[in-house]
Amino acid sequence: FICRNNGWAISTHISEQFRSDGIVVKGRAYGIRSIRVDGNDALAVYSAVRSAREMAVKEQRPVLIEAMTYRVGHHSTSDDSTKKWVEDNGWWSEEDESKIRSNARKQILQAIQAAEKWDKQPLTELFSDVYDVKPKNLEEQELGLKELVEKQPQDYPPGFQI
Incomplete structure (x- = not known):
């Protein structure tokens, strides 16, 4: 198992989720071999995955890897702070987006209708x-x-x- 721990659960910091030292201790509490690794270090992750695989194959049991990292982007589109910032500055609005989507849909449907009138090309x-x-x-x-x-x-x- 690989757990990417960026310290957040959507908008709730990990310190408000539980009091233990990350996820790796939870794996150990269930008797699962567990490894913590710097999730931003590709070589460290490679080494951890390789070791975990060797353990899993040799011992025929699961291994948990907790890759410690940070959130480099939004958790989901529902918490897009860039969109909020642009809207707060008056540079964009839901109405603008709705108009563009509607216009794009019309253009796409017109293009489809035009393409459907063309002669079909031979499958060859x-x-x-x-x-x-x-x-x-x-x-x-x-x-x-x-x-x-x-x-x-x-x-x-x-x-x-x-």
Whole structure:
């Protein structure tokens, strides 16, 4: 098990959650081998995970790693302080966002409707529109699709060919 401990539970500091020294002691209290590591040190984390794996495989029991770190971003979109700051300064509002979303939706739907009117490209374009010389794996995929269409024609539109 890996627990990333950034000292917070959404907006509640760890000191208000429990009085023990982090999560690692809770693992030990349940008889689980536990390791605490600097979660910001990639080599230390690698070493801890490697040791934990060796213990888990050798002893056939779980291991808990508590990676101590700090919160570099928001916990969730519901506590985005940047958004609040921009709104508090009058640079953005929910109304602005609603207008942009509505406008974007209209543009996307118009683009979809326009695209649906275009002629459908032959399925062979999947295999021929990128490379000058078709790679072997694409030749195999194209052949596989042809065989599938021949084997199960009922699953494809009438007159469908590849």
